[in-house]
Amino acid sequence: MDNTYLNMELLRFTTAGSVDDGKSTLIGRLLYDSKSIFEDQLSQVENSSKKRGLDHTDLALLTDGLRDEREQGITIDVAYRYFATPKRKFIIADTPGHIQYTRNMVTGASTANLALILIDARRGIVEQTCRHSFIASLLQIPHLIVCINKMDLVDYSEEVFEKIKSDYESFASKLNVQDIKFVPLSALHGDNVVNKSENMDWYEGATLLFNLENTHIASDRNHIDCRFPIQTVIRPKQDEYHDFRGYAGRVAGGVLKKGDEVVALPSGFSSKIKGIHTMDGEIDEAFSPMSVTVTLEDDIDLGRGDMIVRNNNRPDTSQEIDIMLCWFSQDSPLPRTKFTLLHANNEVKAMITKIAYKLDINTLHRKVDDLEIGMNDIMRVTLRTTKPLLKDAYTKNRLTGSAILVDNSTNDTVGAGMII
Known part of the structure; x- marks a missing residue:
């Protein structure tokens, strides 16, 4: 194998957005226009598109790999795709937009260097936009590219683009993200995905692929604290x-x-x-x-x-853990519910002893009066474990600062969190 390819820089990025924002179509367009798919793959997608009665090649089928997903026309799991350009290698985590699959977004984003946040130009910012953006911020993803998609359906309007950009910047001012770029595009027609759009000559920025190829990847590895x-x-x-x-x-x-x-x-x-x-x-x-x-x-x-x-650089070893928790279960935990906490290679028994607050996803305000836990809630809680956990804050170390909560009675994963 060519050593040039082996030594190329790797960018991991995740896609997130609401239902039908066009994530799978965008990734399909990215693969197609960057010439990263094989002829037999394209032929298979063309045949599948004809069977559906479509008059165009549905590039979303390049990522919606499961038959049941194709029949429903939705993506219901994290689909990983790999491609490369002469400048960089990429791993894409295509995550579902349905609110009940927020856990998949957390999974896909947990190792990402960059997140694509898709917004339907007709609808603007919706709750899932805010939820996914906040999760990306929680997971310390340093770069966001906000893809305002389906610009063809709003006549490639600069006014629509600027309005959504302004609304998102207002929301994002409360997030812990330093680098945010905005790209108006049409995944269906390829505008500003790989090639510059002739329909939006008012947009002077770079295409999506150019941004992906040139975003600086700083190492998120902690090379100071020996663990x-x-x-x-x-x-x-x-x-x-x-x-x-x-x-x-x-x-x-x-x-x-x-x-x-x-x-x-x-x-x-x-x-x-x-x-x-x-x-x-x-x-x-x-x-x-x-x-x-x-x-x-x-x-x-x-x-x-x-x-x-190292002796002079030890992790925290307390049994009280403050953690920002994303709740995945449809059921609220009963008082004194016993959980198993998975952390690094360790398993300990744990219990939620306090809920400090929940977050209003749309405003990022803290809610202290309504502490009933529901699916997809994000909250700050205190856990008590049966033995000390060897942990760091997530901001210092992603690996020793993250944890998964498993229900002992069902063995279901009910939460994932970032240790504070």
């Missing part, structure tokens, strides 16, 4: 390795180096890194997001969910 959550302990049974005890996992932050003095948590025992091993052999140092096996000079009893850190 190594242990996934499993490796004890080979072969006689020649009978003294080997390795701790395998993925580096969640900082840099591990051979000879470093470290502390094992929660036990608090100190040791030094004896070796760092990979499938390709031993290495001198490892950093996020590398998966490695670490050996220590001392025989310390460590297991899944424990963490190797």
Whole structure:
């Protein structure tokens, strides 16, 4: 394989918007106009479009891969797509617009560098626009591109574009997002997606693809705070390795180096890194997001969910956790409901002890009077765990600052949150 391709910069981006804003069509147009689909894929989509009685090729079918989804004409899961241009590689997470699938948007956005927020030019900003934008802000996605789509249905009006842009800027002033760009486009006809639109000569900005290719990707990896959550302990049974005890996992932050003095948590025992091993052999140092096996000079009893850190730079270990929680379940939690909290490689029992406030998604005002939890609510809560959690604030470390809440009785994922 060409090393140029292997060394190309990778941008992960997610798409979000309300139902029928044209997310799948936009991604299909992006793939088609950037010549990133195979002829047999295009032929299959053309045939499917004819069977539906359409007089044009429905590019949305390039991303709506499941048969049931196609029959309903909606996207109901996160569809990942990969493509590349001469400048950059891309991974797209196409997420559903229906409000009951907000959890999918959280999933798709959790590793994204950039989010595309789609708005139907005829309808302007709706509740899902605000919800998805706020989730993108919560998840610390540094770049937003607001795609005002279906401009062909409003006669490519500059006035409509400027009105929606102004409304969104007013809302976004309350978000923690530094970089927001606006692109008026028609995914159906290709205006300003890959090629500049001849119908909107009043728009002097760049196309969507140009913005995607040239957005600066700053590393969101924390290379300061050393965090190594242990996934499993490796004890080979072969006689020649009978003294080997390795701790395998993925580096969640900082840099591990051979000879470093470290502390094992929660036990608090100190040791030094004896070796760092990979499938390709031993290495001198490892950093996020590398998966490695670490050996220590001392025989310390460590297991899944424990963490190797530096002595003078430890995570918080309290049992009280303040967290911004996105609620996914149709049912409100009953008082003193028991949950399982999944964090890094750890599992602990947890209980919601306090709801500080809920957010009004449209205004971002805090609601302290109405604390009844419903599906897709976003709120600040306090959790109490049965044992200390080795955690950081989400703003410092995405991996050790995020958590998932599972209902013990149903085993359903009922919430995902960012630790404050």
